[in-house]
Amino acid sequence: MPDSRSGRYSIGALAEATDTKVETVRYYERVGLLPKPGRTTGNYRAYTGDHLARLSFIRRARDLGFTLDQIRALLGLADHKDNDCCTVDAMARDHLGDIDRKISDLKALRRELNDLLGQCQRGTIADCRIIGALSPVAK
Amino acid sequence: MPDSRSGRYSIGALAEATDTKVETVRYYERVGLLPKPGRTTGNYRAYTGDHLARLSFIRRARDLGFTLDQIRALLGLADHKDNDCCTVDAMARDHLGDIDRKISDLKALRRELNDLLGQCQRGTIADCRIIGALSPVAK
DNA sequence: CTGCACCTTGTAGTCACTACAGAGTCAAGC
Protein backbone atom coordinates (compact mmCIF):
# COMPACT_ATOMS: atom_id res chain seq x y z
CA MET A 1 0.00 0.00 0.00
CA PRO A 2 1.19 3.53 -0.79
CA ASP A 3 2.52 5.96 1.74
CA SER A 4 -0.69 7.83 2.66
CA ARG A 5 0.98 11.24 2.66
CA SER A 6 2.60 11.15 -0.82
CA GLY A 7 0.61 8.41 -2.59
CA ARG A 8 3.93 6.74 -3.38
CA TYR A 9 4.79 3.06 -3.34
CA SER A 10 7.96 1.31 -2.30
CA ILE A 11 9.27 -1.29 -4.71
CA GLY A 12 8.05 -4.03 -2.39
CA ALA A 13 4.54 -2.61 -2.27
CA LEU A 14 4.45 -2.22 -6.06
CA ALA A 15 5.74 -5.75 -6.50
CA GLU A 16 3.14 -7.18 -4.15
CA ALA A 17 0.30 -5.22 -5.73
CA THR A 18 1.15 -6.64 -9.16
CA ASP A 19 2.25 -10.11 -8.09
CA THR A 20 5.76 -9.49 -9.35
CA LYS A 21 9.13 -10.13 -7.73
CA VAL A 22 11.09 -7.10 -6.63
CA GLU A 23 14.00 -8.16 -8.84
CA THR A 24 11.68 -8.32 -11.82
CA VAL A 25 10.46 -4.77 -11.23
CA ARG A 26 14.08 -3.56 -11.24
CA TYR A 27 14.67 -5.66 -14.34
CA TYR A 28 11.77 -3.96 -16.17
CA GLU A 29 13.30 -0.61 -15.25
CA ARG A 30 16.71 -1.69 -16.49
CA VAL A 31 15.38 -2.76 -19.88
CA GLY A 32 13.36 0.42 -20.23
CA LEU A 33 9.84 -0.97 -19.85
CA LEU A 34 9.10 0.83 -16.62
CA PRO A 35 10.16 4.50 -16.31
CA LYS A 36 12.72 5.30 -13.64
CA PRO A 37 10.85 6.41 -10.52
CA GLY A 38 11.84 9.24 -8.18
CA ARG A 39 13.89 8.47 -5.10
CA THR A 40 13.43 9.06 -1.40
CA THR A 41 16.13 10.77 0.69
CA GLY A 42 17.42 7.29 1.50
CA ASN A 43 17.69 6.50 -2.23
CA TYR A 44 14.72 4.12 -2.24
CA ARG A 45 12.59 4.00 -5.40
CA ALA A 46 9.29 5.87 -4.93
CA TYR A 47 6.63 4.82 -7.43
CA THR A 48 3.44 6.64 -8.36
CA GLY A 49 0.03 5.41 -9.46
CA ASP A 50 1.20 5.76 -13.06
CA HIS A 51 3.95 3.25 -12.41
CA LEU A 52 1.44 0.90 -10.86
CA ALA A 53 -0.81 1.23 -13.91
CA ARG A 54 2.04 0.60 -16.31
CA LEU A 55 3.36 -2.38 -14.40
CA SER A 56 -0.14 -3.87 -14.21
CA PHE A 57 -0.42 -3.53 -17.98
CA ILE A 58 2.93 -5.23 -18.46
CA ARG A 59 2.07 -8.12 -16.16
CA ARG A 60 -1.32 -8.65 -17.68
CA ALA A 61 0.15 -8.70 -21.18
CA ARG A 62 2.87 -11.11 -20.01
CA ASP A 63 0.19 -13.39 -18.59
CA LEU A 64 -1.41 -13.34 -22.02
CA GLY A 65 1.90 -14.51 -23.45
CA PHE A 66 3.10 -11.33 -25.15
CA THR A 67 6.88 -10.95 -25.27
CA LEU A 68 8.54 -7.92 -23.71
CA ASP A 69 9.20 -6.59 -27.22
CA GLN A 70 5.54 -6.88 -28.11
CA ILE A 71 4.63 -5.16 -24.87
CA ARG A 72 7.06 -2.37 -25.62
CA ALA A 73 5.25 -1.90 -28.94
CA LEU A 74 1.82 -2.03 -27.28
CA LEU A 75 2.89 0.54 -24.72
CA GLY A 76 4.21 2.75 -27.50
CA LEU A 77 0.86 2.52 -29.29
CA ALA A 78 -1.12 3.03 -26.13
CA ASP A 79 0.76 6.29 -25.57
CA HIS A 80 -0.59 7.74 -28.84
CA LYS A 81 -4.26 7.74 -28.09
CA ASP A 82 -5.36 9.26 -31.38
CA ASN A 83 -3.83 6.56 -33.57
CA ASP A 84 -6.34 4.05 -34.71
CA CYS A 85 -6.20 0.69 -33.10
CA CYS A 86 -5.79 -1.58 -36.15
CA THR A 87 -2.14 -2.11 -35.27
CA VAL A 88 -3.08 -3.33 -31.83
CA ASP A 89 -5.71 -5.55 -33.37
CA ALA A 90 -3.21 -6.97 -35.85
CA MET A 91 -0.70 -7.69 -33.11
CA ALA A 92 -3.29 -9.51 -31.04
CA ARG A 93 -4.40 -11.42 -34.13
CA ASP A 94 -0.82 -12.47 -34.92
CA HIS A 95 -0.38 -13.54 -31.36
CA LEU A 96 -3.57 -15.59 -31.54
CA GLY A 97 -2.14 -17.34 -34.61
CA ASP A 98 1.01 -18.19 -32.66
CA ILE A 99 -1.06 -19.64 -29.85
CA ASP A 100 -3.11 -21.75 -32.25
CA ARG A 101 0.07 -23.13 -33.76
CA LYS A 102 1.45 -23.94 -30.32
CA ILE A 103 -1.74 -25.69 -29.28
CA SER A 104 -1.85 -27.92 -32.33
CA ASP A 105 1.87 -28.72 -31.99
CA LEU A 106 1.32 -29.74 -28.40
CA LYS A 107 -1.70 -31.83 -29.32
CA ALA A 108 0.30 -33.75 -31.92
CA LEU A 109 3.00 -34.26 -29.33
CA ARG A 110 0.46 -35.46 -26.81
CA ARG A 111 -0.96 -38.00 -29.24
CA GLU A 112 2.49 -39.34 -30.00
CA LEU A 113 3.57 -39.60 -26.39
CA ASN A 114 0.28 -41.17 -25.43
CA ASP A 115 0.61 -43.82 -28.13
CA LEU A 116 4.06 -44.58 -26.80
CA LEU A 117 2.74 -44.93 -23.27
CA GLY A 118 -0.01 -47.29 -24.36
CA GLN A 119 2.65 -49.72 -25.44
CA CYS A 120 4.45 -50.07 -22.12
CA GLN A 121 4.54 -53.77 -21.19
CA ARG A 122 6.45 -53.22 -17.94
CA GLY A 123 9.32 -55.36 -19.05
CA THR A 124 13.01 -54.52 -19.02
CA ILE A 125 14.63 -51.55 -20.67
CA ALA A 126 15.91 -53.88 -23.37
CA ASP A 127 12.42 -54.15 -24.82
CA CYS A 128 11.03 -50.81 -23.65
CA ARG A 129 8.92 -49.37 -26.46
CA ILE A 130 9.51 -45.80 -25.37
CA ILE A 131 13.27 -46.07 -25.51
CA GLY A 132 12.85 -48.02 -28.73
CA ALA A 133 10.69 -45.35 -30.29
CA LEU A 134 13.19 -42.67 -29.40
CA SER A 135 16.13 -44.63 -30.72
CA PRO A 136 17.01 -44.52 -34.40
CA VAL A 137 16.00 -47.21 -36.83
CA ALA A 138 19.02 -49.44 -36.34
CA LYS A 139 22.61 -48.70 -35.89
CA MET B 1 27.51 -39.25 -45.16
CA PRO B 2 30.31 -41.17 -43.47
CA ASP B 3 33.81 -41.58 -44.82
CA SER B 4 33.47 -44.93 -46.64
CA ARG B 5 36.80 -46.25 -45.42
CA SER B 6 36.41 -45.66 -41.66
CA GLY B 7 32.64 -45.35 -41.27
CA ARG B 8 33.22 -42.02 -39.51
CA TYR B 9 31.27 -38.81 -39.80
CA SER B 10 32.45 -35.24 -39.76
CA ILE B 11 30.55 -32.89 -37.48
CA GLY B 12 28.84 -31.37 -40.50
CA ALA B 13 27.67 -34.76 -41.77
CA LEU B 14 26.39 -35.73 -38.32
CA ALA B 15 24.61 -32.41 -37.98
CA GLU B 16 22.97 -32.73 -41.38
CA ALA B 17 21.92 -36.35 -40.76
CA THR B 18 20.13 -35.36 -37.56
CA ASP B 19 18.86 -31.95 -38.64
CA THR B 20 20.96 -30.23 -36.01
CA LYS B 21 23.23 -27.20 -36.25
CA VAL B 22 26.95 -27.85 -35.97
CA GLU B 23 27.15 -25.49 -32.98
CA THR B 24 24.42 -27.46 -31.25
CA VAL B 25 26.33 -30.73 -31.69
CA ARG B 26 29.37 -29.14 -30.05
CA TYR B 27 27.09 -27.75 -27.34
CA TYR B 28 25.76 -31.26 -26.57
CA GLU B 29 29.34 -32.45 -26.26
CA ARG B 30 30.21 -29.58 -23.95
CA VAL B 31 27.32 -30.30 -21.60
CA GLY B 32 28.11 -34.01 -21.56
CA LEU B 33 25.15 -35.34 -23.54
CA LEU B 34 27.20 -36.57 -26.46
CA PRO B 35 30.48 -38.42 -25.73
CA LYS B 36 33.65 -36.79 -27.02
CA PRO B 37 34.47 -38.32 -30.39
CA GLY B 38 37.91 -39.28 -31.66
CA ARG B 39 39.87 -36.82 -33.77
CA THR B 40 41.45 -36.95 -37.21
CA THR B 41 45.09 -35.99 -37.77
CA GLY B 42 43.86 -32.49 -38.54
CA ASN B 43 42.02 -32.35 -35.19
CA TYR B 44 38.57 -32.67 -36.74
CA ARG B 45 35.94 -34.54 -34.73
CA ALA B 46 35.33 -38.04 -36.14
CA TYR B 47 31.99 -39.53 -35.11
CA THR B 48 30.88 -43.16 -35.24
CA GLY B 49 27.51 -44.78 -35.77
CA ASP B 50 27.06 -44.85 -32.00
CA HIS B 51 27.31 -41.09 -31.92
CA LEU B 52 24.76 -40.84 -34.70
CA ALA B 53 22.40 -43.13 -32.78
CA ARG B 54 22.79 -41.16 -29.58
CA LEU B 55 22.33 -37.80 -31.26
CA SER B 56 19.24 -39.09 -33.06
CA PHE B 57 17.82 -40.17 -29.71
CA ILE B 58 18.53 -36.76 -28.22
CA ARG B 59 16.94 -34.89 -31.11
CA ARG B 60 13.88 -37.08 -31.17
CA ALA B 61 13.39 -36.64 -27.43
CA ARG B 62 13.88 -32.86 -27.80
CA ASP B 63 11.23 -32.84 -30.53
CA LEU B 64 8.94 -34.54 -28.04
CA GLY B 65 9.62 -31.70 -25.64
CA PHE B 66 11.84 -33.44 -23.11
CA THR B 67 14.40 -31.16 -21.44
CA LEU B 68 18.09 -31.93 -21.69
CA ASP B 69 18.04 -33.02 -18.05
CA GLN B 70 15.23 -35.45 -18.75
CA ILE B 71 17.11 -36.75 -21.76
CA ARG B 72 20.21 -37.21 -19.66
CA ALA B 73 18.12 -39.35 -17.31
CA LEU B 74 16.56 -41.31 -20.19
CA LEU B 75 19.99 -41.98 -21.66
CA GLY B 76 21.22 -43.14 -18.27
CA LEU B 77 18.29 -45.55 -18.02
CA ALA B 78 18.66 -46.73 -21.58
CA ASP B 79 22.25 -47.68 -20.81
CA HIS B 80 21.14 -50.20 -18.16
CA LYS B 81 19.18 -52.55 -20.32
CA ASP B 82 18.24 -54.97 -17.51
CA ASN B 83 16.47 -52.37 -15.40
CA ASP B 84 12.76 -52.48 -15.76
CA CYS B 85 11.19 -49.71 -17.71
CA CYS B 86 8.72 -48.36 -15.13
CA THR B 87 10.95 -45.35 -14.54
CA VAL B 88 10.87 -44.50 -18.22
CA ASP B 89 7.14 -44.98 -18.25
CA ALA B 90 6.74 -42.69 -15.23
CA MET B 91 8.87 -39.99 -16.82
CA ALA B 92 6.84 -40.10 -20.01
CA ARG B 93 3.64 -40.03 -17.98
CA ASP B 94 4.82 -36.98 -16.02
CA HIS B 95 5.76 -35.31 -19.22
CA LEU B 96 2.34 -36.04 -20.66
CA GLY B 97 0.81 -34.35 -17.63
CA ASP B 98 2.96 -31.27 -18.26
CA ILE B 99 1.82 -31.17 -21.86
CA ASP B 100 -1.84 -31.45 -20.86
CA ARG B 101 -1.42 -28.56 -18.46
CA LYS B 102 0.26 -26.45 -21.15
CA ILE B 103 -2.49 -27.20 -23.65
CA SER B 104 -5.27 -26.17 -21.30
CA ASP B 105 -3.39 -23.02 -20.27
CA LEU B 106 -3.00 -22.07 -23.90
CA LYS B 107 -6.64 -22.77 -24.62
CA ALA B 108 -7.74 -20.48 -21.79
CA LEU B 109 -5.39 -17.84 -23.15
CA ARG B 110 -6.76 -18.30 -26.63
CA ARG B 111 -10.32 -17.84 -25.42
CA GLU B 112 -9.41 -14.67 -23.60
CA LEU B 113 -7.49 -13.16 -26.48
CA ASN B 114 -10.22 -14.12 -28.92
CA ASP B 115 -12.87 -12.43 -26.80
CA LEU B 116 -10.73 -9.32 -26.78
CA LEU B 117 -10.38 -9.41 -30.56
CA GLY B 118 -14.11 -9.77 -31.05
CA GLN B 119 -14.54 -6.37 -29.44
CA CYS B 120 -12.36 -4.38 -31.81
CA GLN B 121 -14.41 -1.51 -33.23
CA ARG B 122 -11.57 -0.11 -35.36
CA GLY B 123 -11.71 3.21 -33.60
CA THR B 124 -8.86 5.14 -32.05
CA ILE B 125 -6.50 3.86 -29.40
CA ALA B 126 -8.37 5.97 -26.87
CA ASP B 127 -11.29 3.56 -26.96
CA CYS B 128 -9.41 0.42 -27.97
CA ARG B 129 -10.84 -2.48 -26.01
CA ILE B 130 -7.64 -4.47 -26.14
CA ILE B 131 -5.56 -1.73 -24.60
CA GLY B 132 -8.40 -1.15 -22.19
CA ALA B 133 -8.54 -4.78 -21.17
CA LEU B 134 -4.84 -4.82 -20.53
CA SER B 135 -4.89 -1.62 -18.54
CA PRO B 136 -5.70 -1.67 -14.85
CA VAL B 137 -9.12 -0.78 -13.49
CA ALA B 138 -8.60 2.95 -13.24
CA LYS B 139 -5.73 4.99 -12.14
C1' DC C 1 48.88 -22.33 -55.58
C1' DT C 2 44.71 -20.18 -54.89
C1' DG C 3 40.27 -20.20 -53.51
C1' DC C 4 36.69 -21.96 -50.91
C1' DA C 5 34.09 -24.85 -47.86
C1' DC C 6 34.64 -26.82 -43.87
C1' DC C 7 36.58 -27.33 -39.30
C1' DT C 8 38.85 -25.56 -34.70
C1' DT C 9 38.57 -22.86 -30.07
C1' DG C 10 36.78 -19.41 -27.25
C1' DT C 11 33.69 -15.93 -26.04
C1' DA C 12 29.51 -13.41 -25.85
C1' DG C 13 24.67 -12.76 -26.92
C1' DT C 14 19.65 -14.26 -26.68
C1' DC C 15 15.01 -14.13 -23.46
C1' DA C 16 12.94 -13.17 -19.23
C1' DC C 17 14.04 -13.45 -15.43
C1' DT C 18 16.31 -15.18 -10.74
C1' DA C 19 19.75 -15.38 -7.19
C1' DC C 20 23.05 -13.86 -4.78
C1' DA C 21 26.72 -10.73 -2.02
C1' DG C 22 27.72 -6.89 0.55
C1' DA C 23 26.19 -2.67 1.96
C1' DG C 24 22.84 0.92 3.34
C1' DT C 25 18.04 2.52 5.41
C1' DC C 26 14.25 2.62 8.40
C1' DA C 27 10.85 1.75 12.00
C1' DA C 28 9.64 -0.68 16.25
C1' DG C 29 10.75 -2.26 20.70
C1' DC C 30 13.56 -1.96 24.79
Next chain:
DNA sequence: GCTTGACTCTGTAGTGACTACAAGGTGCAG
Protein backbone atom coordinates in the same frame (compact mmCIF):
# COMPACT_ATOMS: atom_id res chain seq x y z
C1' DG D 1 20.22 5.67 22.26
C1' DC D 2 20.69 0.98 20.66
C1' DT D 3 19.55 -3.25 18.64
C1' DT D 4 17.08 -6.11 15.72
C1' DG D 5 15.06 -7.33 11.62
C1' DA D 6 12.75 -6.26 7.45
C1' DC D 7 13.38 -3.85 3.72
C1' DT D 8 16.18 -1.66 -0.03
C1' DC D 9 20.39 -0.52 -2.81
C1' DT D 10 23.99 -1.80 -6.66
C1' DG D 11 26.32 -5.00 -9.31
C1' DT D 12 27.25 -9.38 -11.06
C1' DA D 13 26.43 -13.99 -12.45
C1' DG D 14 23.49 -17.95 -13.33
C1' DT D 15 19.45 -20.36 -15.76
C1' DG D 16 18.16 -23.39 -20.50
C1' DA D 17 19.08 -24.40 -24.85
C1' DC D 18 21.00 -22.79 -27.90
C1' DT D 19 23.05 -19.19 -31.52
C1' DA D 20 26.49 -16.09 -33.42
C1' DC D 21 30.76 -14.55 -34.23
C1' DA D 22 35.91 -13.85 -34.60
C1' DA D 23 40.28 -15.45 -35.82
C1' DG D 24 42.56 -19.01 -37.26
C1' DG D 25 43.61 -24.07 -39.22
C1' DT D 26 42.56 -28.02 -42.77
C1' DG D 27 41.48 -30.28 -46.98
C1' DC D 28 40.51 -30.58 -51.60
C1' DA D 29 39.36 -29.08 -56.56
C1' DG D 30 40.77 -26.54 -60.31
